[in-house]
Amino acid sequence: MPSRAPALAQILADPNIPTDTDSAFSALFTLWGFDYAQFTGATGCERAAQAGLRCLFESGTWSNLRQLNRPAIIELVDDAGFRHHLLVYS
Secondary structure (H helix, E strand, C coil), rough: CCCCCCCHHHHHHHHCCCHHHHHHHHHHHHHCCCCCCCCCCCCCCHHHHHCCCCCCCCCHHHHHHHCCCCEEEEEEEEEEEEEEEEEEEE
């Protein structure tokens, strides 16, 4: 019998899976071929601007993300109210 995939709450609670904003931006920069650490700025969006990228802040659905057809950092809020930032891409 195949094992069940862990629930999202289990993944978000796993200390070995980084869900902080800087980790999400670092992964996004790597995907685009940049080194997040080489740029300066108070936010990931400030660093993105230095790399010739820009941030777009929207609320939407998975369908909206598919239409954009770009990697995205999404924010999830767990049952305890903690915010998690994750990179999604296909």
